[in-house]
Amino acid sequence: MRTGVRxxxxxxxxxxxxxxxxxNYVLRRMGNVSxxxxxxxxxxxxxxxxxxxxxxxxxxxxxxxxxxxxxxVNSFLRKRRARAVDPAVxxxxxxxxxxxxxxxxxxxxxxxxxxxxxxxxxKMLSLSEEDQTLISLKFFEDLSYAEMSKIMGxxxxxxxxxxxxxxxxxxxxxxxxxxx
Amino acid sequence: MGDFEKKLESVPVPQVRVPExxxxxxxxxxxxxxxxxxxxxxxxxxxxxxxxxxxxxxxSVMFVARPAVPTALHARLGxxxxxxxxxxxxWVSQEKKAEVADLQATPAVRDxxxxxxxxxxxxxxxxKWLDERGDVAPSSKLRGGEMFTVSTHKLPNNRxxxxxxxxxxxxxxxxxxxx
Numbered sequence: 399m400r401t402g403v404r405x406x407x408x409x410x411x412x413x414x415x416x417x418x419x420x421x422n423y424v425l426r427r428m429g430n431v432s433x434x435x436x437x438x439x440x441x442x443x444x445x446x447x448x449x450x451x452x453x454x455x456x457x458x459x460x461x462x463x464x465x466x467x468x469x470x471v472n473s474f475l476r477k478r479r480a481r482a483v484d485p486a487v488x489x490x491x492x493x494x495x496x497x498x499x500x501x502x503x504x505x506x507x508x509x510x511x512x513x514x515x516x517x518x519x520x521k522m523l524s525l526s527e528e529d530q531t532l533i534s535l536k537f538f539e540d541l542s543y544a545e546m547s548k549i550m551g552x553x554x555x556x557x558x559x560x561x562x563x564x565x566x567x568x569x570x571x572x573x574x575x576x577x578x
Numbered sequence: 579m580g581d582f583e584k585k586l587e588s589v590p591v592p593q594v595r596v597p598e599x600x601x602x603x604x605x606x607x608x609x610x611x612x613x614x615x616x617x618x619x620x621x622x623x624x625x626x627x628x629x630x631x632x633x634x635x636x637x638s639v640m641f642v643a644r645p646a647v648p649t650a651l652h653a654r655l656g657x658x659x660x661x662x663x664x665x666x667x668x669w670v671s672q673e674k675k676a677e678v679a680d681l682q683a684t685p686a687v688r689d690x691x692x693x694x695x696x697x698x699x700x701x702x703x704x705x706k707w708l709d710e711r712g713d714v715a716p717s718s719k720l721r722g723g724e725m726f727t728v729s730t731h732k733l734p735n736n737r738x739x740x741x742x743x744x745x746x747x748x749x750x751x752x753x754x755x756x757x
Binding site (some may be wrong): 405408409413414417418421422425426431435438439443444446447449451499501502505509511512514515529533535537540563565568569572 | 580582583586587589590591592593594595596597598600603604607608610612613614618620666695
């Protein structure tokens with residue numbers, strides 16, 4: 399019993415340390431506070447099942463959390479693409495968010511302040527899920543190739559090549575916008 | 579790094595805080611911590627016990643099946659039989675080989691086949707050896723008028739195994755592998 403209490407305290411500590419990063423990563427990918435809350439909650443419920451491994455002393459849970467968060471986001475985006483749901487109503491289409499509370503509304507306002515980011519994010523949606531993940535992890539999460547390699551399960555060299563291609567694809571999307 | 583990469587790096591990234599939601603989720607997670615962990619433990623226990631049961635079953639089947647295969651062997655062993663012997667009689671250790679070698683009193687090589695060589699054994703030596711072993715099934719006890727051979731089987735991987743066979747006097751009876 400005492401071990402259980404100790405374990406749950408360590409899990410709580412791990413949660414406090416990592417929630418902000420994971421929530422913001424998901425939010426930057428999704429651009430919707432309510433959906434980001436739902437996905438972040440899913441990630442940490444999954445973490446609960448693997449708590450023993452994640453709270454093990456000396457083990458950094460962040461790569462695992464990023465991996466699960468990326469998978470959840472990509473899975474959502476794939477489903478959304480398959481259903482061709484209008485991004486403006488994607489929350490309703492999934493039937494997820496209840497009317498946003500005051501905190502969520504404030505968070506949405508904060509998110510909307512970053513117009514330049516919103517433009518990049520919108521263009522990123524036309525890229526593949528993997529390309530979106532790569533660009534987000536590198537440029538918005540500011541992770542190293544070594545960290546990305548742990549998260550994505552690919553070699554650093556492969557990631558460099560793929561990221562270069564993803565950036566080129568995004569550049570093309572954005573320049574197309576400017577030209578048009 | 580190209581200009582576009584630099585531009586991407588300089589894009590201000592939103593940092594949003596949702597402390598109320600974070601606290602609510604924290605409480606929900608901790609409330610269900612024990613239930614989820616015990617479910618995970620149960621699942622792990624189930625997987626481990628299933629694997630253990632499967633291993634136990636496999637070992638039991640091997641033990642039960644082991645005597646059946648040597649009994650099915652007889653003096654004329656084909657390539658397939660030898661492969662089966664190799665699998666089933668892997669337990670013939672170096673020590674056992676040495677013991678069998680002791681039995682080879684004045685052996686006469688019956689078959690010059692390089693794969694299977696059969697040697698006749700002195701009956702009293704076989705009886706003495708079986709008595710000393712104590713781990714031979716009662717059905718393998720000797721009766722009068724039998725002939726005994728020990729076959730040396732050279733397997734395709736150059737490993738040698740020994741099969742002790744009794745040949746009952748009655749012509750209708752089939753040779754029986756007793757060890």
